[in-house]
Amino acid sequence: MNRNSLFDSKAELGLVWSLLAFVLVLPILNMVAPEGSFLHVSSFQLSVWGKYLCYAVLAVSLNFLWGYTGLLCLGQCLFFALGGYAFGMYLMLMIGDLGGYKSSLPDFMIFLGYSELPMYWKPFYSPYFALFAAMWVPGLVAFLFGLLAFRSRIKGVYFSILTQALTYAAALLFFRNDFTFGGNNGFTDFKFIFGQEFYDPSVARGLFWGSGALLLGVYVLLAWLLKSKFGLVQRAIRDSENRVRFSGYSTTHYKVFIFVLSAMIAGLAGALYVPQAGIINPSEMWPTKGLDIVVWVAVGGRGSKFGPIIGAILINLLKSYTTREYPESWLLILGFVFLFVVLFMPNGVVGLWDQLKERFSKKRSASDPGDEILKSN
Amino acid sequence: MSHKPLYKDTDLVLSIESVMKSFDGFRAINDLNFYLGEGELRTIIGPNGAGKSTFMDLITGRTRPDEGSLIYHQDDGHDMDLTKLREYEINRLGISRKFQAPSVYQQHTVYDNIVLSLNKDRSVLKSLFYRVSADDREFIDEILGTIRLKGMINNLAGSLSHGQKQWLEIGMLLAQQPRILLVDEPAAGMSDEETERTGELLLSLEGKHSIIVVEHDMEFIRQIARKVTVLHQGHVIKEGKFLEVANDPTVKEVYLGRQKHE
Amino acid sequence: MMITNKFNFMKTLYLLFSILGMMGVVKADETKAREVLVALISSSSKSEEARYVEDLTELGDPIIANVVASWRVGEISYSKSQDKVYIVSGFETYEDLLTGAVISPAGDRAIDRPSRKLRKKLSRIVDFLDLKSPDLEKRMAASRKFGSSQKPEFIEVLREFEAKQDDPEVAAAFRESIAMSLLENGTRDERIQSVKLLGDTYVFAARDNIAKILKDASSGETVDEELVSSCKSALISIDGRQDLLDIVGTLFRGLSTGSVLLLVSYGLAITFGQMGVINMAHGEFIALGGYSVYLVQNYVLKHFGESSVMYEWYFVIALPIAFGVTALAGCLLEKGLIQFLYKRPLESLLATWAVSMIMQQALRLYFGAANVSVSSPEWLSGSYDFGGVMMSYNRIALIVFAIFVVIVTSLLLSKTNWGLHVRATMQNRQMASSLGVPSSRVNMLTFAFGSGLAGLAGAFIAQIGNVGPSMGQTYIVDSFMVVVVGGVGNLMGTAISSLGIGLVDQGLQPLLGPVMGKISVLFGIILFLQFRPGGIFPARSRSLDD
Structure with a gap:
């Protein structure tokens, strides 16, 4: 592959084309193939796959931070959930007076004794504003937090622990009823989206296409960034931040930019996830969710462009299968899979091929230069 | 930040005056005064713990002095107070540093290492749309020739030998086109031949850049030394020509005195 | 429960x-x-x-x-x-x-x-019975009950009993009760006297009554100056006392919250702070300690019965067992996993997170998803009345135990051979091992000790909270915060930061409520670390690429 191409290898290009084909074809099967036929894809299945695509975007956004910049954020779920909440606000307002209290206000607000919509809810009647907010609210949170953290040179595990505390604090806040975001129950029971009935198959198709387009768009954007000098700087920060700083780059500016971009991508993923899941509540930003994303990326292969996509989809397929067949042992299986990956597959599933090749060639050539232990951060 | 030049008629690039720095009560730098002239090649020696690394850290903004001033005299006659600037801002003024342990981007190719070091606009936005121009390419080739890594342009920096990494880092410094080069133990871990070539390289840069070299290797110092500054307990105890310094009784005592204890 | x-x-x-x-x-x-x-x-x-x-x-x-x-x-x-x-x-x-x-x-x-x-x-x-009760507390409570009913018919009864009291404290309680009743039923002079008495003895129950008297007395056509002024000074006296008690109460609760934080984070301060291992399974070790207590309790209950001496002291037996079980688990974790991941903190974080998931689910499968109940022995139930501030015995025990842990740990680290080895290894792993410190043994023991402390924390939490498979998750974020705020690698910093966070937390709660208080503390910590990234006692490292 030539230096100027966005993609590193033929294999990668193949994967991207297959993904594109998958995204295009699945909704068409939903539309065309008759029910009961082998090829039929139900709207429910379509939504499930749509959710996986959103998870994949989320994993890609974390990989951009962790795999390419060395910033392990344990609070990526917060940005995802904030995006979800932003779009959820629009969906809540679209319920109109079909809610339990037959009022134009969301049910939980009636419950809290509100008689009028709070000011900051009003713009969310517009879906475009909601999508805009789904990017900028997480972006702003990331900007403020990142600016403070990176200026005072918080990094490595400290950064991880602090991002975990951030999402924990936010979850506690959203669990409160009087925070006007639905408390424990969050947002659910949506009725309309973009003027369509919420459970219309065309909605599922549209959302699926949207998620696929987001994934491919984000993929291409990040591939382009990684190719640019910006990408060089980004990886240089991961490997030797001091050298970058002493070469005249403000690593703080770069890291804030990367953190904000990654948060905005996660926010958009969350915005598309919520209508497909039909619900958003504070458990989405609970610290364990943040670690889940880390698991997807690690299993798929951090620091590789396609790895996180594979990881997110693989783990979620495994999850949906195991929780159905062996509900009790899901966490045990996930734990052992993850442990195995951390210990024996540092480059995840996509790195497996190279790893095996290396193992094989190592056995052949006795004179092996002492391999350097590459620091992980 | 810029104020009236202190040394308008002289050709100094750096004036360090009455600098103090303590760590947890340990005085690493004690009333340090140091001046560097335009195009000068200066060698700094001193026993372990003399404050050589802290001295470099202070100039590059890695640590801040407790007291005293560090003034950089710019080309245009304006002075900059280095104590108020961050590392990257100091670097952009034209002060580059080579670390003791070679500090290159191990996962990047030799070529990318140099590209990253070019003296271009290094802001986030510019880096997004930066393309290597023909001029840049030529400049990179020239540097690679100087540091003798032309044939390894696509090798990962991590795969280079120790000496090659040292040179690559020097090449990265050259790419930054600095006015002041701070070079920390460039000969460490090099073969005799490599050491000699490194010395030649530094000598060839004399006049084009102002250079401060910190070194232990006496042979190497003899090769490159013009003016030598001796640091001891964070203070300059002697400055002068190599032979002058080498024969100075105080300097001898500092080195030999330590040897007695060891 | x-x-x-x-x-x-x-x-x-x-x-x-x-x-x-x-x-x-x-x-x-x-x-x-x-x-x-x-x-x-x-x-x-x-x-x-x-x-x-x-x-x-x-x-x-x-x-x-x-x-x-x-x-x-x-x-x-x-x-x-x-x-x-x-x-x-x-x-x-x-x-x-x-x-x-x-x-x-x-x-x-x-x-x-x-x-x-x-x-x-x-x-x-029964209340009348209580007036005669041999238990003084009960007798006083009964008299107060009669007093605050303010029914005139009881005044005589109370006076009669008051005369018979030998204990001065009980007699005072009866006098208070009489005064309470007289506030409503007495003559003007009796009322003034009562107001004075109640003010001087800081009877909080009388506050509203006195405030009402004050309101009535100052709003009438003829203002009774003496009554008004005595009411005012009584209110000032009572309110002052109330504020004092609030402060003491907050301090006590802060101290006790701080002690919980200290216990849960001290083990982490050792494994994370001293060894640099991010043990995400630390929370599960806490749970393991809690379950150990539960098992010991059940064993004792089964073999000795509820009224046995053994049952009374089962908690004391459970403590070393909780320590031992978690220390052993820590030992296994270190030998089986963590020893391969030194110098790779992020990998150890991920691997121990996997262990945390596995342990949590294993606990859930074995003990069930619901919380199990651990009862407090008699000597740990109830509370001590400290001049109106109720201090529960198990919280007092918790504070004492936290102090004990701090002292024992610092003695172990400063006086024993092992402590010397630990400090040497933590400062320079390679140097220590080349000087003959058996570093792999030291690592194992240190990790086991830190884990054991988590078990002890779990044992104590079992006395004041719930024991469940995910109980550790509640504490893991907090304990990391405590260690980071204190300054990684500094045990004294951990102790100070846990007390500080406990006090701030409890100080904010009355103002903001428990959840908002906690959220503010978390954001406060995040902000604090922006200004002091190294915590209260930053560790200074001489290495260049830190």
């Missing part, structure tokens, strides 16, 4: 008093009381009931209280055919109320409960 505990506690208390009563009062009185009670329970006419109640009032035997309490909760049953009244005396065992002998009840017995009206009367009798 708490409710059943309290209930058991009350039952034991009644048992205790009935025994005391038997010893203190002439046996004949008890027999007579039993007769009247049986008659009262089995009677069906209202007029008879009234008479029996009167009889009981005069009798005043402690057994009355016991029986009345059982009657109210439905532990009394009556069999018409046998004309016998039964009282529950234990699990599925019954006594004949008349004789006190254990018998098996007749088939037609029906549970009997007093009517609402009767219940009121009976509780009055």
Whole structure:
């Protein structure tokens, strides 16, 4: 592959084309193939796959931070959930007076004794504003937090622990009823989206296409960034931040930019996830969710462009299968899979091929230069 | 930040005056005064713990002095107070540093290492749309020739030998086109031949850049030394020509005195 | 869990008093009381009931209280055919109320409960009983109850009893109660005197009454200057005392929250701070400690019974076991996993997170998803009244234990050979091992020790909170925060930061509520670390690429 191409290898290009084909074809099967036929894809299945695509975007956004910049954020779920909440606000307002209290206000607000919509809810009647907010609210949170953290040179595990505390604090806040975001129950029971009935198959198709387009768009954007000098700087920060700083780059500016971009991508993923899941509540930003994303990326292969996509989809397929067949042992299986990956597959599933090749060639050539232990951060 | 030049008629690039720095009560730098002239090649020696690394850290903004001033005299006659600037801002003024342990981007190719070091606009936005121009390419080739890594342009920096990494880092410094080069133990871990070539390289840069070299290797110092500054307990105890310094009784005592204890 | 505990506690208390009563009062009185009670329970006419109640009032035997309490909760049953009244005396065992002998009840017995009206009367009798109770606390409580009812008819009774009190504290309580009643019923001078007395003795219960008197007295046409000024000074005195108590109470709660934080984070301060290992399974080690206590409790309960001495002291036995079990688990984790991941903190974070998931699910599968209950031994239940601030014994024990842990740890680190090795290894792993420090052994022991501390923390948390498979998750974020704020690698910093965070947390709670308080603390910590990234005591490293 030539230096100027966005993609590193033929294999990668193949994967991207297959993904594109998958995204295009699945909704068409939903539309065309008759029910009961082998090829039929139900709207429910379509939504499930749509959710996986959103998870994949989320994993890609974390990989951009962790795999390419060395910033392990344990609070990526917060940005995802904030995006979800932003779009959820629009969906809540679209319920109109079909809610339990037959009022134009969301049910939980009636419950809290509100008689009028709070000011900051009003713009969310517009879906475009909601999508805009789904990017900028997480972006702003990331900007403020990142600016403070990176200026005072918080990094490595400290950064991880602090991002975990951030999402924990936010979850506690959203669990409160009087925070006007639905408390424990969050947002659910949506009725309309973009003027369509919420459970219309065309909605599922549209959302699926949207998620696929987001994934491919984000993929291409990040591939382009990684190719640019910006990408060089980004990886240089991961490997030797001091050298970058002493070469005249403000690593703080770069890291804030990367953190904000990654948060905005996660926010958009969350915005598309919520209508497909039909619900958003504070458990989405609970610290364990943040670690889940880390698991997807690690299993798929951090620091590789396609790895996180594979990881997110693989783990979620495994999850949906195991929780159905062996509900009790899901966490045990996930734990052992993850442990195995951390210990024996540092480059995840996509790195497996190279790893095996290396193992094989190592056995052949006795004179092996002492391999350097590459620091992980 | 810029104020009236202190040394308008002289050709100094750096004036360090009455600098103090303590760590947890340990005085690493004690009333340090140091001046560097335009195009000068200066060698700094001193026993372990003399404050050589802290001295470099202070100039590059890695640590801040407790007291005293560090003034950089710019080309245009304006002075900059280095104590108020961050590392990257100091670097952009034209002060580059080579670390003791070679500090290159191990996962990047030799070529990318140099590209990253070019003296271009290094802001986030510019880096997004930066393309290597023909001029840049030529400049990179020239540097690679100087540091003798032309044939390894696509090798990962991590795969280079120790000496090659040292040179690559020097090449990265050259790419930054600095006015002041701070070079920390460039000969460490090099073969005799490599050491000699490194010395030649530094000598060839004399006049084009102002250079401060910190070194232990006496042979190497003899090769490159013009003016030598001796640091001891964070203070300059002697400055002068190599032979002058080498024969100075105080300097001898500092080195030999330590040897007695060891 | 708490409710059943309290209930058991009350039952034991009644048992205790009935025994005391038997010893203190002439046996004949008890027999007579039993007769009247049986008659009262089995009677069906209202007029008879009234008479029996009167009889009981005069009798005043402690057994009355016991029986009345059982009657109210439905532990009394009556069999018409046998004309016998039964009282529950234990699990599925019954006594004949008349004789006190254990018998098996007749088939037609029906549970009997007093009517609402009767219940009121009976509780009055019990209160009068309490005025005579040998337990001073109870006697004072009863007098206060009469005082705050402010019914004029009790004033004489109270005065009569007051004269008989030997204990000055109890006598003072009676005087307070009389004053309370006089606030409403006394003459002007009596009221002024009462206001003064209540103000001087800081009777919080009187605050509203005095405030009302003040309002009435200053709004009337003729303002009673003396009454107004005495009310004002009494209110100032009471409010001042209240503020003081609030502060003391906050300090105590802060200290106790801080101690919980200290216990949960001290182990982490050792494994993370000293060894640089991010152990995400630390929370599960805490849970392991909690479950160890639970298992020991069940074992003792099964083999020795609830009223055994062993059961009374099971918690003391459980502590070393909790430590041992978690230390062993830590040992296994270090040997099996962590020793391969030194110098790779992020990898150790991920791997221990996997272990955390596995342990959590294993605990859930073995013990069930629901929380299990661990009861406090008698000597840890109840609270100590510190001038109006209630300090529960288990919290006091927690604070004492936290101090103990700090002292023992610092002694171990500073005085023992192992401590020397630990400090050497933590400063420079390679140097230490080349100087002959058995670093892999030291690592294992250190990690085991840190894990053991987590187990101890879990054991104590079992006394004040829930034990469940995910209990550790509640503490993991907090404990990381504490260690980071204190300065990684500095145990004293951890101790100070846990106390500081505990105090701030409890100081904010009255203002913001528990959840907002916690959120503010978390954001506060995040902000604090922006300004002091190294924590309170930053570790200074001499290495270049840190």
